[in-house]
Amino acid sequence: GSEMCIRDSGRRNDVVYLTTGQSFLGYVKFLPFMWATRIRHSNYFIHIHGANFRRMYDDLSDLRKGIVKRSIQKAAGAIVSGESLRAMFEGLISDDSIYVCDNGIPDSWFATEEEIDAKQRENSCKQRLNVVYLGNAMESKGILDLLEAICVIKDTTDTDIHLDIVTSGIEPKIENEFKQRTSNLGSSVTVHKNASNEKKKRVLFACRVFCLPSKHPYGEGQPISIIEAMAAGCAIVTTKVGGIQDMLVGT
Numbered sequence: 459g460s461e462m463c464i465r466d467s468g469r470r471n472d473v474v475y476l477t478t479g480q481s482f483l484g485y486v487k488f489l490p491f492m493w494a495t496r497i498r499h500s501n502y503f504i505h506i507h508g509a510n511f512r513r514m515y516d517d518l519s520d521l522r523k524g525i526v527k528r529s530i531q532k533a534a535g536a537i538v539s540g541e542s543l544r545a546m547f548e549g550l551i552s553d554d555s556i557y558v559c560d561n562g563i564p565d566s567w568f569a570t571e572e573e574i575d576a577k578q579r580e581n582s583c584k585q586r587l588n589v590v591y592l593g594n595a596m597e598s599k600g601i602l603d604l605l606e607a608i609c610v611i612k613d614t615t616d617t618d619i620h621l622d623i624v625t626s627g628i629e630p631k632i633e634n635e636f637k638q639r640t641s642n643l644g645s646s647v648t649v650h651k652n653a654s655n656e657k658k659k660r661v662l663f664a665c666r667v668f669c670l671p672s673k674h675p676y677g678e679g680q681p682i683s684i685i686e687a688m689a690a691g692c693a694i695v696t697t698k699v700g701g702i703q704d705m706l707v708g709t
Contacts, residue, residue, distance in 0.1 A: 471495075473534070474502040480510040482522055492529050501534035505559070508539075509677030509700035512546040539679040540704030560704075561680040567659065567689045574691040581666045586618040590665035590692065592658070592683040595628040595636055600671030600697070602632060605639040605647070607671075612646060621647045622661050662690035670696045678702050 474495045478488045495502045515526055527550055530536065535555040536547045544556050569577070589608070595601045601623070608621050621643070628636050640647050650661060662668070668687030672678055677700025684705055687694060696702055 471498075471500050474500055475505065476502055477505045477507060480506065480508050480514055482514060482518060482526070485514075485526060489525075489529060492532065496532060502532075503535045503537055503557075504530065504533050505537040506539075506543075506546060506679075508679040509543055509546070509674075515550075538701075540701035542704050543679070543701050561682055561685060563682060563685050563689060567686055569663065569689060569691050573663070577663060577691050584666075586620055587667065588620050588622065588665040589667045589669055590622045590624065590661055590687070591669055592624045592662070592687065593670065593681070595623065595625045595632070597629060597632050598672065598674045600673050602635060602639065603671050603673070604669055605636070605643065608643060608646065609639070612643075619646065622650065622665060623647065624650045624653050624658050624661055626652055658686070659690065662687055662692060665690075665692055668692040668694050670694075672697050672699050672702070674699055680705055 474491065476488050476491060478485045492502055515523065518526065530547065530550045533551065533555070535557050536551050537557045537559050538544055538546060539559065539561055541558055544553075544558065547556050591601060591604055593599055604621070608619060611617050611619050623640075640649060650657060653661070668684070668690075670681060670683060672681075680701045684694060684696065684702070694706060696706070
């Protein structure tokens with residue numbers, strides 16, 4: 459992959475790194491920084507972490523498109539999370555100036571080969587199928603669909619299944635339905651709110667399957683939750699939206 463160096467040279471930065479939003483307002487609030495960078499004869503890179511930028515741009519009026527396009531053309535480069543997301547900047551900046559920077563996690567998150575082998579041996583003896591969902595509990599992330607699927611499995615099969623939900627928050631518009639569905643599942647679901655990193659790692663290590671049935675209308679970037687689940691030796695079940703297809707084979 460391409461490498462970029464951001465170096466502080468005293469009063470003037472050689473490079474300014476901007477992680478802009480993917481809405482028009484979320485993007486244009488960075489324009490003053492872009493202008494200031496140009497005035498100081500420095501370069502700036504734009505880094506988009508999700509997959510919604512091009513859809514946002516295409517829906518803009520001609521005037522707003524012109525504002526966004528000019529600022530991108532002045533950039534030294536645009537950074538995306540996966541090869542499939544390069545298309546977000548096609549026609550806005552040269553292909554040579556579009557860089558792919560895959561997401562990652564610290565080495566400390568990765569299980570050793572011995573830990574993975576032990577997990578596989580333990581799971582082969584378990585009767586229960588442990589499934590984990592990691593991330594904000596949002597309708598667009600498919601949490602309600604996952605809860606419904608667990609109910610269907612319990613009602614129509616003899617599978618002993620348990621769902622762990624590790625989340626830092628529940629989307630307000632689905633909070634009542636979320637609570638009702640988790641209540642109906644009783645002991646078959648455990649919700650871990652605001653879990654520490656250590657607690658999150660323990661849950662991932664204890665589960666056999668990670669599930670993220672995202673149906674985000676604008677796609678995903680490269681969800682960190684999937685990488686964390688991979689690092690813990692979980693089988694991944696997800697949907698082919700956004701940059702997820704760059705992370706997995708057979709999605």
